Amino acid sequence: MAQGAEVHVMTRGTRAQQLALELGAASAQGAADPPPVPLDAAILFAPVGDLVLPACEALDRGGTLAIAGIHLSDIPTLNYQCHLFQERQIRSVTSNTRADARAFLDFAGRHHINVTTPEYPLAEADRALTDLAAGRIAGAAVLLA
Numbered sequence: 001m002a003q004g005a006e007v008h009v010m011t012r013g014t015r016a017q018q019l020a021l022e023l024g025a026a027s028a029q030g031a032a033d034p035p036p037v038p039l040d041a042a043i044l045f046a047p048v049g050d051l052v053l054p055a056c057e058a059l060d061r062g063g064t065l066a067i068a069g070i071h072l073s074d075i076p077t078l079n080y081q082c083h084l085f086q087e088r089q090i091r092s093v094t095s096n097t098r099a100d101a102r103a104f105l106d107f108a109g110r111h112h113i114n115v116t117t118p119e120y121p122l123a124e125a126d127r128a129l130t131d132l133a134a135g136r137i138a139g140a141a142v143l144l145a
Contacts, residue, residue, distance in 0.1 A: 003111075008035035010058075012135075019116060019138040034058055043068050049075040056083035056090065064089045117142045 009020035009028040017028035027036050031051060038060030044051055047069045053076055055065050067090065078084060096104075107113075116139030120128040128141045 008037070008039065010035065010054075013138070015135055015138040023114070039063055041066070045069065047071045047073060049073040052076075052090070053078070053083060056088060059088050061086040062088070064091055066091045066093060068093055070095050115139055119144055 007020075007025045009017065009025045010031050010033060011017055011020065011028065012031040017030075020028040029035065031046070031048075032054040034054070035058050039058050040060055040062075041064045042055045042058055043066045044055050045068045049072050052065070052067070052072075056078070059065060065088070070093075084090075118128075118131075118137060118139075119142050122143050122145045125143055128137075128143060131137050132141060
């Protein structure tokens with residue numbers, strides 16, 4: 001993985017898990033399943049508050065959970081001993097700026113990040129959503145006008 005990071009992916013779809021492994025992840029498991037090793041840091045992309053607890057449980061001592069979305073459903077009650085004790089942290093993010101986007105695209109170009117983006121005509125947006133919901137899309141889909 002880029003910059004020597006050992007990446008463990010937790011996601012709900014088996015196709016997305018397979019894609020993560022193909023892209024070089026050390027492991028891939030279900031969204032609420034524990035990784036094989038304690039994590040130094042975790043990033044939660046899904047806007048699902050229920051995933052905050054298993055993400056915190058996956059952290060090693062001093063680990064940080066970054067919640068990457070600008071929206072998140074309610075987080076269930078935290079258990080201090082289980083989710084925060086031993087200097088674990090939960091961080092949120094700000095919305096990205098154009099400068100952030102440029103920096104990310106520069107990084108992606110330098111590290112040859114590949115993405116999977118099936119294309120759908122705009123008239124077939126319903127099919128794209130159905131495929132996404134059914135787990136037939138690994139990655140993201142693009143609608144073309």
